[in-house]
Amino acid sequence: MSFDPAALLAVHGRLLTGDPTASPDLFELAYGPLIGHAIKKHSDFGMDEDRAKDLAVRVLASLVERPGIFDPQKGSLFGFLCMMLDGDAKNTGRDEANRQKKLSEFAVEVEQVGGNSYVTSPETRVDAERIMSQHRDEIVRETGDHDVLRLILEDERDYEAYAAALGISDLPPEQKRAEVKLRKDRIEKRLQRLKDRL
Numbered sequence: 402m403s404f405d406p407a408a409l410l411a412v413h414g415r416l417l418t419g420d421p422t423a424s425p426d427l428f429e430l431a432y433g434p435l436i437g438h439a440i441k442k443h444s445d446f447g448m449d450e451d452r453a454k455d456l457a458v459r460v461l462a463s464l465v466e467r468p469g470i471f472d473p474q475k476g477s478l479f480g481f482l483c484m485m486l487d488g489d490a491k492n493t494g495r496d497e498a499n500r501q502k503k504l505s506e507f508a509v510e511v512e513q514v515g516g517n518s519y520v521t522s523p524e525t526r527v528d529a530e531r532i533m534s535q536h537r538d539e540i541v542r543e544t545g546d547h548d549v550l551r552l553i554l555e556d557e558r559d560y561e562a563y564a565a566a567l568g569i570s571d572l573p574p575e576q577k578r579a580e581v582k583l584r585k586d587r588i589e590k591r592l593q594r595l596k597d598r599l
Contacts, residue, residue, distance in 0.1 A: 405430075409478050416468035424465045428575045431482060432457050438483050443490050452490075455560075458578040460485045466583060540591045543584075550588055 409430050415423035439453035460482050464471065471481050541547045548566035557563070563581040564570045572580065 406477055406479060410473060413464075413468060413471060413473070413478055416465060424579070425576060427465065428461055428579065431461060431479065432575050434479065435460060435482060435486055439486055439490060442483075442487065446490070448490065454578065456486050456489050458575070458582050459489055462579050462582040462586070465579065466586075540588060542591075545584070546588060549584055553585060553588060553592075 409427075412423050412426045412430060416427065435457035436450065436453045439456050440448055440450065442448075443453075463485065464482065471478055475481075540550055545567040549563055552562055552566060560578055560581050561570065563585065564572070564577045567580065567584060569577055569580050
């Protein structure tokens with residue numbers, strides 16, 4: 402998929418001015434090409450379409466949230482977005498490998514749910530309940546934050562579950578992913594700030 406780099410740069414300029422219509426235009430222009438880039442460049446490392454979509458949303462949401470991170474004097478916007486995505490792809494791969502390692506070390510129970518097997522740890526629910534009871538007011542600030550936090554603590558991966566919790570299931574898929582990503586990021590940053598006390 403190709404697009405006009407000048408059009409993408411113009412959308413970035415609108416993001417900088419706070420134009421509320423710039424965000425959907427950014428997704429319309431760059432979402433598909435970023436997915437294509439992710440699959441083409443990282444297919445040897447197990448990149449599938451779902452992961453590529455997640456990474457594309459993450460990168461575009463970062464730009465929407467902080468458009469000043471891109472400097473037009475230093476190269477093309479699409480090149481910059483691809484560079485961000487590549488970095489996220491490597492980090493995601495490393496995090497997933499670490500997560501699988503931890504799961505294999507600490508998982509002690511297998512639950513049968515609807516014919517599927519899930520490896521679980523009894524400590525997970527205890528930690529989630531403790532975090533919710535002790536730090537809820539520091540993390541939950543907007544409508545839907547409570548449900549999103551619970552889904553994060555349960556390691557939910559399905560965007561539709563988050564969208565339902567936020568009441569945005571009817572939004573277009575790209576916009577829905579972006580909204581979910583922004584909300585998850587905000588809550589995860591609050592959790593990060595609390596990490597020494599958790």
